[in-house]
Amino acid sequence: MLVNGGGNLGDLYAGQQGTRLEILRSLRDNRIIQLPQSIHFANPENAQAMAQLISEHGGFELMVRERKSLRLAKDLLGLDATLSPDHALALGSLDGSHAPTRSVLWLARRPGDPEYVPYDEPSDARVTRMEWLEGVSDSERDWDRRGRLALRFNGAAKNRRLRGPESRLWKTRAAYRALSMTYPVLARRWVARGVGILTDAEVVITDKLHGHIMCVLLGKEHIVLDNSYGKVSGTLDAWTGTLPGVHRATDGRDAMEQAVAILESR
Structure with a gap:
């Protein structure tokens, strides 16, 4: 079994971590490969509980994105993890030829996000503030027919398999195969959406790891701020x-000064 990568191995994101722990408990006969993750435990007891499950399972293999997580895997979980870049880099070069309409995009976490850092956003008219899922229209009107169908089927399937008289039908293998077919379609369109957001600005300031990675793939100049526990800076130190x-x-002030210098150099 492959478990998707990200930045949620630890105790900041209860939902994703809870799923991971349940996999360790229930799939004892399966080899489990955790794709590249970042590790952060605020409570050592939570790390101990996961380490116990990993030891009991005996077939859990871990890939991590930064050297700090490599050390934490050994020290907290008793694992010799594999250091690997975030797999989003495997997308390769992206088309960044779109003509920007904004000067500076501030793409950063908001208060309430467990990885938020108060960076004192600059009050500058040239700055557009945004989060991946905030400040951007989620209208389906810009999607093609296939994308709209995939989005609607995906939402309907997830709702029906959780509740209602049809829920048993949505727990069959056929239903899950149909649901799985929507994810590649949606993924391509979410990547295109991200490309559109980033290429619409001359310069990007971000504390989002995938904001940084996509700017790298687009060849776009950008300024990187760290998240709360160092996964962004760790990726830069190890890879990018x-x-x-x-x-x-x-x-924020340092980031804006650099952004202005880039704009004025053009």
Whole structure:
């Protein structure tokens, strides 16, 4: 079994971690490969509980994205993990030829996000503030017919398999196969949506790991701020920090000064 990668191995995201623990409990005869993750435990007892499940399972293999997570895997979970870049980098070069209509995009986490850092966003008319799922229209009107159908079927399937008289039908293998066919369609369109957001700005400031990675793939100059526990800076340290167009900042003022310098140099 392959478990999708991300930044949720630990105790910041109860839903994703709960699913991972349930897999360890219930699929004892399966080899489980956790695709590249970042590790963060605020409570050592939660790390101990996961380490116990991993030990009892005996077939759990872990890939991590930064050297800090590599150390935590050994120290907290008793695992010799594999260091691997985030698999979004496997998308390869993306088309960044769209003519921007904005000067600076501030793509960052909002208060309430467990990885939020208060970076004192600059009050500058040239800055457009956005989060991946906020400040952007989620209208289906810009999607093609196939994408709209996949989105609607995906939502309907997930709702029906959780409740209602038809829920048993949606727990069959055939239903799950049909549901799984929607994900590649949706994934391609979500990537296209992200590309559209990033290419619409001349310069991007972000504390989002995949905001940074997509800017790298687009060849777009951008300024990177860290998240609350260092997974973004860890990725730069291990893989991407020396690539062209990647700039680091320590706070909002520093980031904006660098963005203005880039704009004025053009």
